[in-house]
Amino acid sequence: MDINVLLEYLPLYGEAFLLTLRIGWLGILLSFFIGVACAFILYFRIPILRTIVKAYIELFRNTPLLVQLFFLYFGLPKLGFHISALSCGVLGLGLLGGSYMTEALRSGLEAVEPMQIQSALALSMNKRQIFAHIILPQAIASSMPPILANVIFLLKETSVFSAISLMDLMFTAKDLIGLYYKTTECLFLLVVFYILMLLPVSVLGSILEKKVRYAGFGE
Amino acid sequence: MNTLLQQFGFDVLFKGTNMLRLLGGLGVALKISILSVSISIVLGILLGILMTLGNPLINAIARVYLEIVRFMPQMVLLFLVYFGATKAFGLNLSAQTASIAVFSFWGTAEMADLVRGSLNSISRLQYETAQALGLNRAQTYLYVLIPQMVRRLLPLSINLVTRMIKTTSLVMMIGIVEVLKVGQQIIEANRKASPNAAFGVFATVFFLYFIVCFPISMLSGYLEKRWENKG
Structure with missing residues (x-):
């Protein structure tokens, strides 16, 4: 492995890393909103919308x-619907993630x-109090592990x-391999940047999971 | 009717053997997934059992292995094996061999984790109760432990199968001509005659994946619900 090559490629990977992270977080945020909305629709059994949500979940979970x-x-x-590659990526990730988040939140509820x-x-609590103080805290606690896995x-x-020509980490790696044949360095940086992206999430996740567990009942 | 089909680009599917080619592409993807699933199930069960034996060396290795699979996207693994193996070991893997190797590597880890989970979820009490009732070792496994294990494991592993089928769509990125790639070829070839083919073809591919995975997911959900309270 050549250190100079690594240093030369580092800025390119850094840029791609930021783009990947940006799409990733925007997509996850969108998927969370979709998930919350759809989980409520399913939990409160809102007619018609419920059928649409169910069809959406099955469609996106099975493709x-x-x-x-x-x-x-x-x-x-x-x-006639033209969208940029970036918003397409966010939308795609959001729709896919939304179907998984819905399932996680619904099973929690x-x-x-x-x-x-x-x-x-x-204890004469009203409906809103029951939802806000009894159901929601416990539901969040028990759906935390699947949400983090998602x-x-x-x-x-x-x-x-990279398939829809966004210059993300995969795209950069493939491009550089094709151009200069520095396969080892390119693949090494690819792995390092993915670990850099996922390790903090995993560590933060397990801390968060422990924090919300207090809401569990009777254990 | 014809103009409507043309407007949404579904007309190309009825030209020549286009639909058959698309199905052939799906066949290629399914062949890769079926091979990888079979390998993963066998190796995964073996590894899962090994992990419950409590050997510290095996557990340490297995842990590292599971973490690698958990952190690395399948796409990255595919690149590592397809491009990296050639460079590092001078191996000239075909794209298909590389993808089967990667999906088996990934699937084995997932399967092993499921097997370990379902083995550990059976409490020690069950074993002791069976002994107290005078069952011998073989009977304990046959009538008490294995039926409970299967009930926990089967729905989850069927779910893993659909995930593996979905993941095989990635193989087009290392140059295997599967259903998405065939779709692109059909769209390219009919660019002039039917400019909207992209909609029709990709909608069809979407639907094809759905009709393969949906029944399998349904089966998994059904089994899970049926066995839920009898575990």
């Missing part, structure tokens, strides 16, 4: 992100025992964005 991106980026413009709600009613999964999925 690969790469195919979704190709459809959004190359297919939709033919119907449903994991709260009916007994808890009955007890709260017996965040890591979504950050890993960003690696397919």
Whole structure:
């Protein structure tokens, strides 16, 4: 391995890293909003919307992100919806992640025992209080592990964005290998930057998971 | 009707053997996933059992292995093996061999983790109770432990199968001609005659993946629900 080559490529990778991170976080944020909205629709059994949400979840959970991106980026413009590669990446990641986040949050909400709600009613809490003080804290605690797993999964999925010509880490690596054949250095930097991206998330995640566990009941 | 099909670019699918070619592409992707799934299940069960034996050396190695798989995107692993193996060991892997190796490497780790989880989830009490009832070792495994394990493991591993099928779509990035690539070729070839082909073809690919994965997910969900309270 050649140190000079590594130093020369570092800025290129840094730029790609920031782009990947930007799409990743925007996409995850979007997926979180979609997830919260859809989980509420499912939990409160809102008619019609509930059917749409269910269809959306099944569609996006059962197709690969790469195919979704190709459809959004190359297919939709033919119907007149033009979106840039960047917003396409964010939208694709958000839609895919949204379907996973919905499942995580919904199962968290449903994991709260009916007994808890009955007890709260017996203590004469109103519906809003029950939701805000009884259901929500416990639901967040129990859906935290799957949410964190989803965040890591979504950050890993960003690696397919090079297919819609976003200059992300994969794209940079492939491009540089093709141009200069410094395969070892390129692949080494690729691995290092992905670890740099995922390690903090994983560590922060497990701290957060411990923090919210206090909301668990009876253990 | 014809103009409507043309407007949304679905007409190319009925020209010549285009639809058959697309299905052939899906076949290539499925072949890779079926091979990798079979390898992963066998090796994953073996590794999972090894991990519950409590040998510190095996556990340390397995832990490093699982963490690598957890952190590295499959795309990166694919690049490492496809480009890196050639460079580092002078191996000339075909794209298909490289992708099967990578997906098996990844799937084995996931499967091993599931097997370990389901083995550990059976409490020691079950084993002791079976002994107290006078069952011998073989009977304990056959009638008590294995049925419970299968009930925990099966829905999760079926779910892993759909994930592996979805991940095989990545192989187009190292030059394998699978369903997405065939789709691109069809779109290119019909650029003049049907300019909107991209919509129709990619919508079809989307739908093809859905009809492969949806029944498998349904089965997994059904089994999980059915066995939920009998574990």
